[in-house]
Every structure is written in C-alpha cells, then in structure tokens.
Amino acid sequence: MFAGSNLEKVLSNGHFAVTGELGPMRGTDLGPCLEHAEHMRNHVDAYNITCNQTAVVRIASMAAAIKLVERGMDPVMQMTVRDRNRIMLQADILGGAACGVGNFLCIQGDHQTLGSEPQAKGVYDVDSTQLMRIIKNMRDENVFASGDKLEAPLKAFIGGVVNPFADPFEYRVDRFAKKIEAGVQFVQTQCIYDMDRLKEYMKRVVDKGLHEKCYIMAGITPLKAVGAAMYMKNNVAGIIIPDEIVARLKGAKDKKKEGLKMAIEQIQQIREIEGFKGVHIMAIAWEEMVPHIVEEVGGLLPRPKFD
Amino acid sequence: MIIGERKPLEEVFNRTDSFKKICVLGCETCVAVCLAGGDKEAQETAEAIKMHREQTNNPVEIKASSIQRQCEYEFIDEVMEELKEYDVILSLACGVGVQTMATKVPEMFILPGLNTSFLGYPLEQGVWMENCKACGDCVLDRTYGICPVTRCSKSMMNGPCGGSSEGICEVSKDTECGWALIYDRLKALGKLEYMDEIIPPKNWSTSFHGGPRKIVREDVKIVRGE
Incomplete structure (x- = not known):
C-alpha cells in the first residue's frame, strides 16, 4: 500500500471504484x-x-479534505x-498527509x-507532470525537489x-x-460525452498496456439543462459534446431527468x-x-468496506 | 527586439499637465521599428499634447526629438545639455531607456510614454508576437525553436494541458497552443521522441525569480588605470 487510503484499497482489490466531486464554498x-x-x-x-476550480477563489482543498x-x-x-510554487506545493502535501489525507491529485488548473x-x-513553477514526480520522489526516495531529506516519510496515492x-x-x-512514468497511479478523465472518441482513445491506451500500469476512472458529468450543455460545448476548451447529445436533451420533456438518464447510460457503457x-x-x-x-447504474452497491 | 505600445493619451496628458517645458524624446532602435516610440511617434505625441494644452488653456513649450538609443550613455551624452533646458522628459523608449535616462540625468523628471510590452518580433505588418521571456536558461534546443516557457500560457514543460483544442489555447481563441506548435514541429523534423522525455522542474533562479539580474564580463571590462 502506498497510502492505504480507501480509494487505493478499493482499486487495488479489483473493485470498480466510484468517486464523487465536491467543490468547496x-x-x-x-x-x-x-x-x-x-x-x-x-x-x-x-x-x-x-x-480553486475554474480558477475561482474557494475554501482551500486541503482544509475541506481535512474536514472529511x-x-x-x-x-x-x-x-x-x-x-503555488514548489515550496507551497510540497508544504501542502506534507500538511495534507500529516492530517490524514492519502490521495493527492495533480492538475495543471x-x-x-x-x-x-x-x-x-x-x-x-512546475507543471502537473513534474508535481507527480515530486510527490513520487518524496514518497519513494524520501527527498524533496531540492534533494533535501524529509524528516518523516510520506504516504501518498498519486492521482492525475x-x-x-x-x-x-x-x-x-x-x-x-x-x-x-512520472509517478501517477490513478487518473480520472475529463467529462465524457463523445463515446466514439473515448473508445478510440481507450483502444490506444489498452494497446500500450497503460491500463495495467495505472487505474483509469471515467469522468461523468450529468447535463442539467440545454443551456449548460451549449455553454460547455462552445466555451470550455477540451470538452466535446456531440450534437446528438444536445439534440436528445433538447427533445426531452424533462431535461433534468434526461440528463441523469444519459449519465447513467454513459456509466453503463x-x-x-x-x-x-x-x-x-x-x-x-x-x-x-x-x-x-449510482443506484440506477446497477451493480455498484454496496460499496466495499475495509477494516 | 523590445516591443512597446504607446500609453493612452489621456494618461500622458494627466501625467504631464503640471509641466511647462516638455521634451518628448523618441528612441530610434527597437521601439521605432515597432512603430511605437521613434521620431515620428515623438512628433505625434508632442503635437497631441500641444493641442490638448491649447484646448485646456494650459500653455506649454514642447519639443519632439529623438536619439539612437536611450539605453546607452554615449547616445544620451549627445543631447544632455539640451535636455536640461526642460522641466520634464517624456521618454518614448522602453523601460530600459527610461531608467537609463533617469540614471544618467538624475536631477530631471523622466516620465514613460510607452508601456514596454514584451520581447518579440513582427509577425506581419501591424502584428507583433511575444516569443522570449528572457528566462536566462534557454530550452529552445529541446523544442527545436519554439519556446514552451513563452508560447504555452502555463509555461508547461511536458506537453499540452487538457485545454488544448484544435491547436488553440484555452486562454483565447486568438492564442495558438504552444505545445501543439511544438508537437507539429517535432513531428515534421522526425524528433517526436522529445515529447516522451520527462523534463524536470525548471531552474527559475536564472530568471527574474532569482532577483534583478546583472552580467559581469571580466574579459571585456575596462580596468581603471589602463
């Protein structure tokens, strides 16, 4: 075990993991x-x-993580x-770990x-790939980015x-x-709507054997309204929403219900x-x-429990 | 070269309003080439100030002039005595020129008439592009001529972020993704293996983050007494 976190236990025991997302206030x-x-x-x-999701000021992730x-x-x-520069990033990793946080997910922002x-x-100061390597070196080599030694070891399950x-x-x-290669152990994908492109991507991932070296979790975001879908489609770089998804939402009487239904189907797919x-x-x-x-997808409950 | 842009005239009027004798001094090197602070722009700025003063019943004695480079003492020397006849020098040089002037003529007021924008080059007539951040530790050998520090909005060293879409950066639809450019270039040169190499955290101490920089070259310094 690298951190012994619940997520690491679930994944390393071969269960299909489920995570949720919380944005602090x-x-x-x-x-x-x-x-x-x-x-x-x-x-x-x-x-x-x-x-600080979407570069908007919020309660620090570490504070909310410790509360959990x-x-x-x-x-x-x-x-x-x-x-944060490498001084503060490493300080926050130590701070989080000192307070019981085990999973650290590195993103560019x-x-x-x-x-x-x-x-x-x-x-x-560093990019997300470099941060993964920094955490890996802190954990496996007991050294900071500078090469200085940690006074007590770090346990971490490294995400991206x-x-x-x-x-x-x-x-x-x-x-x-x-x-x-830099050290990531589990990754979550960007919100998935374009299944064709996803399948092509995953085929290449599997061909390279990457799915055996890192746990891959599919990112799913239910669409709540046509406006939200159109906004994401046209304004958020790196998200693809096919026209048929928008059309299906537009055609539905109850948009919210349809949005949820599509998310459930996506997870099943x-x-x-x-x-x-x-x-x-x-x-x-x-x-x-x-x-x-989670209930409607079927077969995901109850979630595994560990002592 | 250094690319600059003229400050808004309102700002220039406000900052110079209390002075009675103004010299607008252009710089005939970088900022002249980028059509922001050369002799022609100095003349135009002086004319604008003069008109503004006439309209506001605040007479001014104003002159436009220019020197080859405001960032070198020897060029400033040529006009030193003349400059001292004015209350203020509105310099249309870059920040380097303005500060060199202030060091050379410390008893005078020097005001900037330009915003120094970046180190770059003219992409086409009327368009200038930033392409160097003077980080002090050039990585262009690794990317074969496209700077990730400058051309990637997040100065990433290990490839494009998730906001790269069809060659465009998430920051703006007018901004190319630097890493998409690097990828295409490496592919064309048959050097894609570079993309797989993990580049360690950059040493930023050679950039401004190490404090204001200074280069001392003993081999070319003039030793006193020789």
Missing part, C-alpha cells in the same frame, strides 16, 4: 460541502475536493500548479485569466487527470504514458469498455443526485 461555511459528502457517503469510495478525514471519509485532495481573479499572477478530448489527439496517449477501473462522478451544482445515479 466561496465563503467560510463549509456546511453545504460536508452535507453533500454525507449524502453520498454510502455511494462513493472517495471524494475529490476541487482546488475527521468524518472518516477519504478525500482526494486536488492540487493545481497554477497558484484552468488559466487564471478565465477565473474570478483574471488580473492574478499565474505561478506555474487525462483528457481524451483535447488535442493533439494522437499525442494524448503518449502524454498519459509520460504521466505514468464505460463499464463495457476495456481499461476502466472506476467512475468519477462530477455532478457540478447537482451533488445531491450522485446517490441516485
């Missing part, structure tokens, strides 16, 4: 975030805590390299000009993201291989695709629907 009350966590307690194995640890839940602490503080200075829908497409699988070891449900501003989705 834009004020000092973490209440709603913790309520969402409680609500999905019996339906997910771990909870991603976003890190206190409640006996397993957080996946997201860490963007946008806002949306550019600061797209968020709530567009005049901010971006840090980008892959985006089958970004370009250059033909490089995406090689980039994933590079992240594995990805379970049939070779290489996936779990699903990551990102029900943005719709966290309360996670239990429903």
Whole structure:
C-alpha cells in the first residue's frame, strides 16, 4: 500500500471504484460541502475536493479534505500548479498527509485569466507532470525537489487527470504514458460525452498496456439543462459534446431527468469498455443526485468496506 | 527586439499637465521599428499634447526629438545639455531607456510614454508576437525553436494541458497552443521522441525569480588605470 487510503484499497482489490466531486464554498461555511459528502457517503469510495476550480477563489482543498478525514471519509485532495510554487506545493502535501489525507491529485488548473481573479499572477513553477514526480520522489526516495531529506516519510496515492478530448489527439496517449512514468497511479478523465472518441482513445491506451500500469476512472458529468450543455460545448476548451447529445436533451420533456438518464447510460457503457477501473462522478451544482445515479447504474452497491 | 505600445493619451496628458517645458524624446532602435516610440511617434505625441494644452488653456513649450538609443550613455551624452533646458522628459523608449535616462540625468523628471510590452518580433505588418521571456536558461534546443516557457500560457514543460483544442489555447481563441506548435514541429523534423522525455522542474533562479539580474564580463571590462 502506498497510502492505504480507501480509494487505493478499493482499486487495488479489483473493485470498480466510484468517486464523487465536491467543490468547496466561496465563503467560510463549509456546511453545504460536508452535507453533500454525507449524502453520498454510502455511494462513493472517495471524494475529490476541487482546488480553486475554474480558477475561482474557494475554501482551500486541503482544509475541506481535512474536514472529511475527521468524518472518516477519504478525500482526494486536488492540487493545481497554477497558484503555488514548489515550496507551497510540497508544504501542502506534507500538511495534507500529516492530517490524514492519502490521495493527492495533480492538475495543471484552468488559466487564471478565465477565473474570478483574471488580473492574478499565474505561478506555474512546475507543471502537473513534474508535481507527480515530486510527490513520487518524496514518497519513494524520501527527498524533496531540492534533494533535501524529509524528516518523516510520506504516504501518498498519486492521482492525475487525462483528457481524451483535447488535442493533439494522437499525442494524448503518449502524454498519459509520460504521466505514468512520472509517478501517477490513478487518473480520472475529463467529462465524457463523445463515446466514439473515448473508445478510440481507450483502444490506444489498452494497446500500450497503460491500463495495467495505472487505474483509469471515467469522468461523468450529468447535463442539467440545454443551456449548460451549449455553454460547455462552445466555451470550455477540451470538452466535446456531440450534437446528438444536445439534440436528445433538447427533445426531452424533462431535461433534468434526461440528463441523469444519459449519465447513467454513459456509466453503463464505460463499464463495457476495456481499461476502466472506476467512475468519477462530477455532478457540478447537482451533488445531491450522485446517490441516485449510482443506484440506477446497477451493480455498484454496496460499496466495499475495509477494516 | 523590445516591443512597446504607446500609453493612452489621456494618461500622458494627466501625467504631464503640471509641466511647462516638455521634451518628448523618441528612441530610434527597437521601439521605432515597432512603430511605437521613434521620431515620428515623438512628433505625434508632442503635437497631441500641444493641442490638448491649447484646448485646456494650459500653455506649454514642447519639443519632439529623438536619439539612437536611450539605453546607452554615449547616445544620451549627445543631447544632455539640451535636455536640461526642460522641466520634464517624456521618454518614448522602453523601460530600459527610461531608467537609463533617469540614471544618467538624475536631477530631471523622466516620465514613460510607452508601456514596454514584451520581447518579440513582427509577425506581419501591424502584428507583433511575444516569443522570449528572457528566462536566462534557454530550452529552445529541446523544442527545436519554439519556446514552451513563452508560447504555452502555463509555461508547461511536458506537453499540452487538457485545454488544448484544435491547436488553440484555452486562454483565447486568438492564442495558438504552444505545445501543439511544438508537437507539429517535432513531428515534421522526425524528433517526436522529445515529447516522451520527462523534463524536470525548471531552474527559475536564472530568471527574474532569482532577483534583478546583472552580467559581469571580466574579459571585456575596462580596468581603471589602463
């Protein structure tokens, strides 16, 4: 065991893992975030805590992650390299680990000009691949990026993201291989809507044997409204929403119900695709629907328990 | 070269309003080539200030002039005595020129008339592109001529992020993805294996992050007394 976190146990014991996503609040009350966590307690194995998601200021991911640890839940602490240099990144890894966080997910982060503080200075001292390697070296070699020794060992299960829908497409699988080389142990994908492209990506991943070197979890986001789908389709780089998905949502009487139905079907479909070891449900501003989705997929409950 | 852009005239008017004798001084090197701060722009700026002053009943004695380079003492020397007749110098040089002037003529007010934008080149007539951040540790040998530090909005060293779509960066539809450019170039050159190499964290101490930089070359320094 690298961290002994619940997520690591679920994945390493061969179970199909389920994770949810929680975005901390834009004020000092973490209440709603913790309520969402409680609500999905019996339906997910771990909870991603976003890190200033979409470059918008929020409660720090480490603070929310520690609150989950206190409640006996397993957080996946997201860490963007946008806002912190290697000094603070390593400090937060130590801080999180010292307080019981086991899963650290390294991401680049949306550019600061797209968020709530567009005049901010971006840090980008290291990139997400380099951060994976830094954590790996802290854990396996007991050294910081500088080469200095840690005074006490680090336990960490190293996560990352892959985006089958970004370009250059033909490089995406090689980039994933590079992240594995850097130390990533589990990855979650960008929100999946384009099944054809996903299947092509996964075929290449499996051909390279990457699914045997890293746990791959499919990212699913239920669509709540046509407007939201159109916004993502036209404005969010790296997300592909095929026209037929939009058409199906448009044609439905109850958009929300249809959105949930599509997400459930998507999870059922990805379970049939070779290489996936779990699903990551990102029900943005719709966290309360996670239990429903998990129940309706079928065969995912009860979640495995470990002593 | 250094690319600059003229400050908005309103800002220039406000900053110079209290001065009665103004010299607008152009710089005939980089900023002249990028059509921002050469002799022609100095003349135009002086004319604009003069008109503004006439309209606001605030008479001014103003002159436009230019020197070859405001970032070298020997060129400033040529006009030193003349400059001292003015209350203020509105320099249309880059930040380097403005500061060199301030060092050379410390008793005078020097104001910047330009915003120094970046190190770059003219892409086409009227379009300039940033392509160097002067990080002090060039990596162009690894990417065969396209800088990831400058051309990637996140200065990533290990390939494109998830916001790269059809060659475009997530930051803006007008911004190319630097890593898509690098990928295409390496592919064309048959050097794609570079993309698989993990590049370790960059040493930023050679950049501004190491503090203001200075180069001392003993081999070319002039030793006093010789």
